[in-house]
Amino acid sequence: MGIRNLSENIIIAELPSDGSERADELKNLNETISVKCQYDVIVDFSKVEIINSWNISNLLILQGMLEDAGHKLILCNVSTVTKCIFVVAGLSEIFFFADNRSAALAAISDTNSPVTANPR
Secondary structure, three states: OEEEEEEOOEEEEEOOOOHHHHHHHHHHHHHHHHHOOOOEEEEEOOOOOOOOHHHHHHHHHHHHHHHHOOOOEEEEOOOHHHHHHHHHOOOOOOOEEEOOHHHHHHHHHOOOOOOOOOOO
16 A cells, blocks of 8 residues: 555555545645656555545545646546446546556556546
8 A cells, every 4th residue: 555656757556445544645645746746646446445525635636736737647446336426426527547557557658648537
């Protein structure tokens, strides 16, 4: 778990299953990006079954910071239930979803890939 650098310009955040730990992890990620917004970010949801409004709020803040700086936010390994939450909330067009980490890394390295949303 945690936030780690995959390279000098890519960060991956592996979100924990526990809701309060997940909120802290997203808050820490936002603080990291607000200080030094030079990264593309992959958020791995493989341990997350469902998200709450606090998580969504932090993701929206993160997406805004990265988009303003010309960087990408990719959400990967998102469960069907969580994807449905994004759709119902009208947020599926805001985020880019990848099936797994490999697809997320490919989307980041693809210079033709949009910086903003491209949901699946």
